[in-house]
Amino acid sequence: MPRDPLIGIVGKPSSGKSTTLNSLTDADAKVGAFPFTTIEPNRATGYLQVDCACSRFGKESLCKPNYGWCKNGRRFVPIMLLDVAGLVPGASQGLGLGNQFLDDLRQSDALIHVVDVSGTTDSNGKATRGYDPLQDIEWLQDEIRLWIEGNLHKRWGSIVRKHTATKASIVDTIQLQFGGYGAGRKLIDEALRNIKDLPPLEKWDNEWITRVVRSFMQVKFPTVLALNKIDHPDADKNVSKIMLRYPETKTVLTSAITEVLLRKLAKQKFIQYEEGTEFVDTYEDLGDDCGLKPLDEKLAQRIETIRDLVLYRFGSTGVVQVLQAAVGVLDLIPVYTVRNITTFTGNSGTNVFRDCVLLKRGTPVGSVARYIMGEVTIAVIEGVGGKRISEDDLIDSGKNDILSFKIVAQSN
Numbered sequence: 001m002p003r004d005p006l007i008g009i010v011g012k013p014s015s016g017k018s019t020t021l022n023s024l025t026d027a028d029a030k031v032g033a034f035p036f037t038t039i040e041p042n043r044a045t046g047y048l049q050v051d052c053a054c055s056r057f058g059k060e061s062l063c064k065p066n067y068g069w070c071k072n073g074r075r076f077v078p079i080m081l082l083d084v085a086g087l088v089p090g091a092s093q094g095l096g097l098g099n100q101f102l103d104d105l106r107q108s109d110a111l112i113h114v115v116d117v118s119g120t121t122d123s124n125g126k127a128t129r130g131y132d133p134l135q136d137i138e139w140l141q142d143e144i145r146l147w148i149e150g151n152l153h154k155r156w157g158s159i160v161r162k163h164t165a166t167k168a169s170i171v172d173t174i175q176l177q178f179g180g181y182g183a184g185r186k187l188i189d190e191a192l193r194n195i196k197d198l199p200p201l202e203k204w205d206n207e208w209i210t211r212v213v214r215s216f217m218q219v220k221f222p223t224v225l226a227l228n229k230i231d232h233p234d235a236d237k238n239v240s241k242i243m244l245r246y247p248e249t250k251t252v253l254t255s256a257i258t259e260v261l262l263r264k265l266a267k268q269k270f271i272q273y274e275e276g277t278e279f280v281d282t283y284e285d286l287g288d289d290c291g292l293k294p295l296d297e298k299l300a301q302r303i304e305t306i307r308d309l310v311l312y313r314f315g316s317t318g319v320v321q322v323l324q325a326a327v328g329v330l331d332l333i334p335v336y337t338v339r340n341i342t343t344f345t346g347n348s349g350t351n352v353f354r355d356c357v358l359l360k361r362g363t364p365v366g367s368v369a370r371y372i373m374g375e376v377t378i379a380v381i382e383g384v385g386g387k388r389i390s391e392d393d394l395i396d397s398g399k400n401d402i403l404s405f406k407i408v409a410q411s412n
């Protein structure tokens with residue numbers, strides 16, 4: 001049974017990891033508790049914004065999720081985030097917090113790498129000017145790779161001997177080695193298939209091992225770059241450099257500090273702010289009955305600067321989008337399970353689409369049932385319009401993503 005997705009936030013000290021995490025997890029008072037089994041100090045619930053199924057049927061006013069919330073058809077789905085602290089150059093050799101970060105890392109399904117593009121902090125997070133953040137992307141990937149490679153090299157002789165003696169397949173042998181990183185057979189098979197002309201395992205030299213590890217990292221730790229501190233004047237040139245160097249990597253421009261400030265001002269009723277957008281309104285914009293407090297001159301100037309430097313230039317602070325991008329690289333989509341496929345309600349009451357889970361596009365509908373309910377015998381699966389759906393049908397956005405399961409009752 002797959003577990004709930006977990007997004008790891010990585011980056012050097014002072015790149016803005018905590019600020020990014022805070023800006024994503026500062027939940028609304030309406031939010032219900034989320035049933036994650038273990039809540040650890042470095043984990044927090046973020047909220048992914050999606051278009052809710054209720055908006056497809058004009059049922060926005062009846063939508064009341066069990067977890068997260070829905071506002072005018074825009075749903076905020078809880079998702080677990082993990083602050084992976086302690087990644088510094090040399091961490092795989094024990095520097096900084098040493099290998100502690102690696103345990104966090106292995107639990108992550110995708111990574112958000114927060115990169116300080118202002119160039120005002122060096123690779124260890126110390127204040128400087130004109131630092132080239134391209135280096136951070138390189139050393140961070142290298143640290144992860146060296147950690148995995150180091151573990152392989154330690155045992156390589158016996159790995160090859162056993163592989164040859166048991167005539168095992170490469171996938172089986174590598175799965176035995178990479179299983180500890182939380183990688184299943186399918187994922188390892190994909191990583192190996194992505195490598196051209198892969199020779200038999202006993203012929204792998206250091207270069208081939210590096211290639212295998214790189215390919216494994218791409219599927220096990222798909223990464224989104226959060227190019228943070230875009231509000232800084234030196235950010236522009238660094239952003240262009242990174243985008244040119246990594247055209248294939250998903251990048252999102254962020255100003256986490258601006259998001260934290262806007263959410264705080266909204267809570268204090270100084271502004272109206274729609275998270276993830278460029279729209280900020282003040283008392284001066286909306287007039288007497290808006291319920292906002294008037295701004296003093298200093299605060300008004302601050303909002304103007306935020307609009308000019310971040311919101312109007314980049315369209316948003318980017319943090320909402322960075323979470324969407326991380327979920328996007330995992331190809332997760334929201335799937336809604338309902339009791340009543342005609343009204344979309346749960347057991348009782350009139351509220352619709354109470355339950356929503358994030359699952360990989362292309363998951364068979366039968367696996368969705370088992371993911372939610374455990375090992376059960378399914379009598380019937382229905383989709384929109386009461387249409388019968390087979391266990392082998394696959395979920396996709398807008399297709400087989402609203403489901404009702406009828407279970408065979410257990411005897412005794």
Ligand SMILES: Nc1nc2c(ncn2[C@@H]2O[C@H](COP(=O)(O)OP(=O)(O)OP(=O)(O)O)[C@@H](O)[C@H]2O)c(=O)[nH]1
Binds near residue numbers: 017020255
């Ligand atoms: N200008 C600017 N500063 C930011 C931004 N995000 C974070 N900062 C500042 O950068 C500094 C470091 O931010 P943190 O969020 O503590 O960084 P961190 O990566 O969690 O650092 P460690 O806890 O040391 O690992 C703080 O002074 C933040 O206020 C941003 O978007 N723009």
